[in-house]
Amino acid sequence: MPAITEPKLISGNANMPLARAIARRMSMHRGMSVGLVDARVERFNDQEIFVEVYENVRGEDMYIIQPTSNPANDNLMELLIIADALRRSSADRITAVIPYFGYARQDRRAKARTPISAKLVANLIAEAGIDRVLTLDLHAAQIQGFFDIPVDNLYSAPVFALDIEHSFRNRLQDVMIISPDVGGVGRAREIAKRIGAPLAIVDKRREKAGEVAEMTVIGNVTGKTCIIVDDICDTAGTLCKAAEVLVENGATEVHSYITHGVLSGPAVERITKSVMKSLVITDSIEPSEAVRSAPNIRIVPTAPIFAQAILNIWNGTSVSSLFETETLAPIYEGMYSRG
Structure with missing residues (x-):
């Protein structure tokens, strides 16, 4: 069944250049301007995070681009709060695009009385109202099983x-x-x-x-x-x-x-x-x-593979096709000619 609404991108502060690059790539693929949703993600004096979305997102297919890199806790909270803002604004589907999944190295109990923080983060993401996760090279493949929502793990x-x-x-x-x-x-x-x-x-x-x-x-x-x-x-x-x-x-x-x-x-x-x-x-x-x-x-750059993966998710087509070198070669255009 073809998608009715256009995919919409929103970004936290963790990697704004990558978010803009993904938007540019999607614009090339779609033949129309794809920009980032106008929003503000800022901090109060006590470092509480505040999010305000300036555009109507009711019924939209939303993609939050936010790696949970250093500072991991701040960027994770930005992701969760953006998701909550979108859910309360009646977005139809929310996909978290997490190029780097922080806390992934804490995927098991290496010794007694230690946490499995990757599982905790997975729970937080699902509870925030996120419907799907798109990431790249998870540190441990079994982290996908920590989620009760679909996870697409791309490979470099x-x-x-x-x-x-x-x-x-x-x-x-x-x-x-x-x-x-x-x-x-x-x-x-x-x-x-x-x-x-x-x-x-x-x-x-x-x-x-x-x-x-x-x-x-x-x-x-x-x-x-x-x-x-x-x-x-x-x-x-x-x-x-x-x-x-x-x-x-x-x-x-x-x-x-x-x-x-x-x-x-x-x-x-x-x-x-x-x-x-x-x-x-x-x-x-x-x-x-x-x-x-x-x-x-x-x-x-990872923008080409993420832009194509987002479009595939939006279209309901295969993401695993991006695991093949032959599929990625045209996506990366003339960067890697085999001649």
């Missing part, structure tokens, strides 16, 4: 595969994909399979959180151009150490492809000074000025 693998094939097109035979830990093997294997590259693992053992005690390379990386693949880079300590270990084991070059560039604390300085030739991240989290100006950090 096909986009990264296109980028790798384009950036390393003259030396793909020397490329080896690296998982920075045993838990991320599935993610790394997916990209390795897409580009026909071998796979190796950096096995790490921690003495305590935030510190890496020992690293061992499983696989022969001698003479290889190594590409580390992961979903989150926070302080970049593990990433930079893994790059050093790979070079010590004979790798000629080390590059990294990370979906979510949290890049907190000393991360940018570490990356700039590291042996890594390049770090490629997406704009799921709004990059800081330091990130944008770093000489060896490059940003891949």
